[in-house]
Amino acid sequence: MLWLYNFAIFLYKIVLHIAAIINTKAKLFLNGRRNIFNVIRNKIDVTKKHIWFHFASLGEFEQGRPVLEELRNKYPAKPIVITFFSPSGYEIRKNTPLAEGVFYLPLDTKENAAEFIHLVNPEIAIFTKYEFWYHYFQELHQQQVPLFIISGIFRPEQVFFKWYGNLYREMLNCVHYFFVQNEQSVQLLKGLNLNNVALSGDTRFDRVFENAKTPKELPLIRQFCGEAPVFIAGSTWLPDEQLLKELILQFPGWKFIIAPHEIHDSHLQEILKLVPDTKRYTQLIEGASPADQQVLLIDNIGILSSVYQYGKIAYIGGGFGTGIHNTLEAAAFELPVIFGPKYDKFQEAKDLLALQAAISIGSAEELSAAFIKLQKDEQAGPAAKKYVEDKTGSTAQIVKHLEPYI
Template identity: 45%
Template sequence: MELTFLVYDVIIQVYAMLIRVSSLFNPKARLWVNGRKGWRQSLKNKVPAGGVDIWMHCASLGEFEQGRPVLEALRSLYPEKCILLTFFSPSGYTVRKDYPIVNHVCYLPLDSRKNARIFLQTIKPKLVIFVKYEFWFHFIREISKQQIPLLLISALFRPGQLFFRSYGKVFKQSLLSYNRIFVQDKNSLDLLKNTGIEECVIAGDTRFDRVLTVMEQSKEIRAIDTFLQGKSAWVAGSTWPPDEQVIRGCSDLISKWIIAPHEIKEDHLLYIEKLFGEKTVRYSILKDAPEKFTDKTILLIDNVGMLSSLYRYGQAAYIGGGFGSGIHNILEAGVYGIPVVFGPKFQKFKEAKDLIYLQGAFSITLENELKDVIVRLGNDLFSKSAGDICAHYVHEHAGATEKIIRFIQEKRFLTN
């Protein structure tokens, strides 16, 4: 066992060294390194002497969106409790460092025996919640050693993961440290049960609860109503250049497009403007005098935070990322009862596979395939049927947050 953890420690240190080298020329790596400098003193300054009541850890922004419904439910039930939120990635921390629901936000220090011990001695949590894929073994061992309740929520497991391999027995043991693992599907549950993990149940994915809340809170945006002039529109969310290239070849088939790129760096915005030409207008320019730009057909969203409310304006949605490492959140669009379309890299996302099978979603690889889908969805009955399938799917899978909160209350983790 000790040899295995020695190898693990070496891997962690090599990873940290590579990040430090990358930080010399990579801005994200620089944020990762700088955000952890002096973390011990910073943590002592932030956290009260008595520690925190709840510690939730998320890898990045996507996992935060899964943890968010649980955090907000806990804050509503326990308004006086002290909550700490940590991130591994700068993409989560930089966006949510001022998240008002929690008391403190910081980076999680590198996983080592010493760091885990100091971190937990400082924050003294009564309850720890990890989200989806977080398995930092020294932190888990220290949490178990201190007999702190530990939950894993919205978890997914696959047969190829380290826990289920012959040489991964030591790491499988760490799963026994969780008081309860809330998984998203039966495949994950069966994997755990077959390897002797009993404290696991199917709760579902908390993202379904989150997108329903966002939809209920979304508001009309007058500038966009004026821009659309009652015409049909597609919303393209979290796009990357390969997505935008495909859309460009089909853009004339739709009266209006709202494009919200995943990255809103100036060079990317300029690239999109050049790609689509003079028919493009940025939201920052349009918003103060939208009536002047009704002749434009491409609205380029150049801010963060609007996307989940924009899908309400779509006849359908194109979700980016499918030509890269994987698609972004399709549930944010599907909850509005509109069909969703995306590129070929969707296999890791259960909701995408399910909705393709149910004919609420469509995957494309080529520009001509997108043209074909646009034509098919031009049929109102077909489009409505696909959209209804998406909306029903979201509502049917909601409720994970309630199951998690009920367990926390039943176990009385936060009553002392």
């Protein structure tokens, strides 16, 4: 099986080189890894031990960030290295002051893993939620570096629990300790005789709870909203935006803020064609009257988590694609949430549905009905906020466990 895994990594690299001819993300992926070991040598002190955090992308960074910040506060003299697999994480957080060095993770080959771990010399390694790389895990294990998975979540259909998943089960055996989000994950791991697991919950709850307590003020957003009720659509894709078009026409008394998941120009232009009278956030002028604008398009990155403070109801995108995005940022601000049908991989979405603080929809008609229902429901928003508050505390549990290893 290992030869097949190695071949898949090799094939992936070839596909990336072909895709990079026309695909910006693939080009960033490859360019960011060019001469990566020289970049690392020039950026960090390779004679020191580091705390190594790895994140797949931006979402996982925000998920693991409470643990990262707490370790930074507790051990300010300890240098930290962050790696990302995806450009969407690296390009946005490459200059974060939380780490001495932020890098792309080199592709998972035996040689790359050995060289990377030799240079970074990790004291501990912390991976958030996903990302299981055979050679990195094996090298950490051989070097006796404790490896922790935080905010992990496991499902029966994953390859770890299949008859053909021996290679991936080997990866799990390299993990020193698992901190997982739900009881199902605990039982699945124990079914593999992995008892080094704790039900700690999801560190995102700590992150969004703190954000909701002290949100960043956005005067231009507040000016746009005025006194009108506001519907906020976060992390949307084209199928989501096509549904929102109908909703906007039905409810002229509401204002709508759309924050797409991707803000490249071609996607922004698609939205502007769908809803021609939309105003772009970067075109707002302080002091201008918001009365003649119903729809605002967020065309920059990094403010959505604070935009939710101005809303009454939220729609979370991605549910017509690979899966919904972050519902918790909106819920923390007491917003009930609506999302598409693909939410089965997200425990918080299931929980919010059970609390009647969320509604899943599959069509424009269902979106309209959900919107009308939530306008009248005075309990959904408070239930969403309480759910977030009740789930905080994961960060403190994890950091307490990590302290003896640092």
